[in-house]
Amino acid sequence: MIHQPDRRKFLSTLSLAGASVTLAGSTFAYIQNKVNKPAILGGPKAHPDQFPAWPVSGKREENGLAEILQSKKWGRLNGNTVAEFENKYKEMTGAKHCLGVSSGTSALYTSLGVLDIGPGDEVIIPVYTFIATYNVVVLNYALPRFVDIDLESFQIDASKIEGSINRNTKLILPVHIGGSPADMDAIMEVSGKHHIPVLEDACQAHLAEWKGKKVGTIGFAGAFSFQSSKNLNSGEGGAIITNDEMFAKDAFNFHNQSRGNDDENSTYSSTRGTNLRMTEFQGSLLVSQMSRLEDQADLRSKNAQYLSGLLSEIPGIYPAKLYPGVTKSSYHLYMFRYDKNEFAEMPRSRFLEALSAEGVPCSGGYGMMNKENYVQNLAKNRHYLNLYGKETMQEWLESSSCPQNDQLCEQAVWFGQSMLLGTKKDMDQIAEAIFKIRTHAGDLVKS
Numbered sequence: 001m002i003h004q005p006d007r008r009k010f011l012s013t014l015s016l017a018g019a020s021v022t023l024a025g026s027t028f029a030y031i032q033n034k035v036n037k038p039a040i041l042g043g044p045k046a047h048p049d050q051f052p053a054w055p056v057s058g059k060r061e062e063n064g065l066a067e068i069l070q071s072k073k074w075g076r077l078n079g080n081t082v083a084e085f086e087n088k089y090k091e092m093t094g095a096k097h098c099l100g101v102s103s104g105t106s107a108l109y110t111s112l113g114v115l116d117i118g119p120g121d122e123v124i125i126p127v128y129t130f131i132a133t134y135n136v137v138v139l140n141y142a143l144p145r146f147v148d149i150d151l152e153s154f155q156i157d158a159s160k161i162e163g164s165i166n167r168n169t170k171l172i173l174p175v176h177i178g179g180s181p182a183d184m185d186a187i188m189e190v191s192g193k194h195h196i197p198v199l200e201d202a203c204q205a206h207l208a209e210w211k212g213k214k215v216g217t218i219g220f221a222g223a224f225s226f227q228s229s230k231n232l233n234s235g236e237g238g239a240i241i242t243n244d245e246m247f248a249k250d251a252f253n254f255h256n257q258s259r260g261n262d263d264e265n266s267t268y269s270s271t272r273g274t275n276l277r278m279t280e281f282q283g284s285l286l287v288s289q290m291s292r293l294e295d296q297a298d299l300r301s302k303n304a305q306y307l308s309g310l311l312s313e314i315p316g317i318y319p320a321k322l323y324p325g326v327t328k329s330s331y332h333l334y335m336f337r338y339d340k341n342e343f344a345e346m347p348r349s350r351f352l353e354a355l356s357a358e359g360v361p362c363s364g365g366y367g368m369m370n371k372e373n374y375v376q377n378l379a380k381n382r383h384y385l386n387l388y389g390k391e392t393m394q395e396w397l398e399s400s401s402c403p404q405n406d407q408l409c410e411q412a413v414w415f416g417q418s419m420l421l422g423t424k425k426d427m428d429q430i431a432e433a434i435f436k437i438r439t440h441a442g443d444l445v446k447s
C-alpha cells in the first residue's frame with residue numbers, strides 16, 4: 001500500500017499520564033488537552049482560526065471575465081474560450097478529446113445519451129455516491145444496479161460487480177469517490193471479460209491518477225464536474241474526456257441539439273439531442289482556475305498524507321485507504337471512519353458536534369442512497385412498472401441491499417477539500433481536536 005501513513009507511534013509511546021510531548025516535528029498539546037475541556041463543554045477551540053476560503057480567485061479571473069463581457073461573445077457558438085479550456089484540459093489529462101458541458105450531470109447524461117442507454121438497459125453504479133450518478137440512469141429509464149462498497153476504501157467493491165451483471169447490463173459506471181481512484185484494474189478486467197464499457201464518474205477526481213494515468217482516461221470516457229464545491233470550479237460546469245474520436249463527435253452533437261460543429265458535420269445526427277453547452281464565462285473561469293489547479297492539488301495531497309499519518313495513530317479513526325494502484329488522489333473529500341467503540345460509545349452525531357465546536361467543520365457524508373424514499377419509490381413509478389414489470393421492480397428493491405454501505409454511512413466523517421489548502425498547523429490542530437475529544441469521550445457522552 002503506497003501512501004501508508006508513516007507510523008508515528010505517538011499514542012503508544014506517549015502514555016496519557018504525561019511523559020514526552022514532542023513527536024516527529026509536530027508538537028501536540030497532549031498534557032494541555034488533558035486539562036483543556038472540549039470546546040463544546042466550554043474549553044478553548046483546538047482550531048481557533050479559519051480554514052482557507054473557497055473558491056480562490058483574483059485578477060486573473062476578473063480580467064478574464066471582463067474580456068468575455070466586452071467581447072460580446074458570451075456563448076461557445078460565438079467565441080473560442082470554451083475551446084481553449086477544452087484544449088488545456090486535454091493536455092492536463094492526456095486525453096485525446098475533451099468536451100466542456102454545462103455540469104457534471106450533463107457530462108454523464110451526454111455520455112449515456114451517446115451510448116443510447118435506454119428503457120430495459122441496466123447500469124451498474126456504486127451505492128456510495130452523489131445522487132447525480134443514480135439520476136442520469138433513471139433519466140434514461142434504465143435500471144440502476146447498486147453495488148456495495150469496500151469499507152476500507154469507501155470505493156465500489158470491484159469484486160462484487162460481476163455478480164450484478166446480467167444480459168441487460170450495458171454500462172459499468174464506477175465513481176472515484178472523494179477524488180480517490182476506484183480499483184480500476186479489477187474494474188477493467190470485469191469490463192473486458194463481459195464486453196461492457198466503463199464510464200468513469202470522475203466528477204470529484206480532477207488530476208487523480210491510477211498507475212500514472214489520469215482518471216477518466218482508463219475507461220472509454222470520464223465525466224468531470226466544475227460545480228462550485230469541486231476542486232476545479234466555474235460555479236457550474238462539466239467536461240467529458242475520451243480517447244475515442246467517434247464518441248467525442250457524438251458527444252458534441254448530443255449536447256448541441258444533435259448538430260455538429262463544422263460544415264461537413266453540421267447536420268442532425270443520431271436521433272436525440274439537447275442543449276448542454278458551456279458558456280464562454282465558464283470557459284474563462286476554468287482557464288484561470290486551471291492555472292492554480294496543480295499547485296492546489298499538490299498542497300491537498302501533502303496535507304492529506306500528513307493528516308492521515310496523524311489520524312492513523314488515534315484508535316477508532318480509520319482514514320480511507322488508497323489502493324496500491326493509486327498514484328495520486330485529488331482529495332476532493334478527506335474521508336475517514338469513526339468507530340464509537342473506541343470513543344466510549346459516543347454516537348457519531350455527538351462526535352461531529354464536538355469536532356465542529358473545536359473549529360473543525362465536518363459532516364457525516366452521504367446517507368444510504370438505496371434506502372431513500374426517493375430511490376425506493378422507483379419501484380412504484382408507473383413507467384418503470386410498465387417497462388420492467390412488478391416482479392422485476394420487486395427483485396430490484398430486494399437486490400439493492402448493501403450491508404457494507406450501511407455500516408459506512410453510520411461511521412463516515414468528511415472534511416471538505418478546501419480545509420486541505422490550509423497549513424501543517426491546521427492539520428496538527430485537526431488531529432489535536434480529535435485527540436482531545438477522545439480523551440474526554442466519557443464526559444462528552446454524559447453531558
Ligand SMILES: *Cc1c(COP(=O)(O)O)cnc(C)c1O
Pocket residue numbers: 103104105106129130132133175201203204224225226227236237238
Ligand atoms: C458533483 C458530482 C456529480 C454531478 O456534478 P454537477 O456538476 O453537480 O452536476 C456527479 N457525480 C459525482 C460523484 C459528483 O460528486
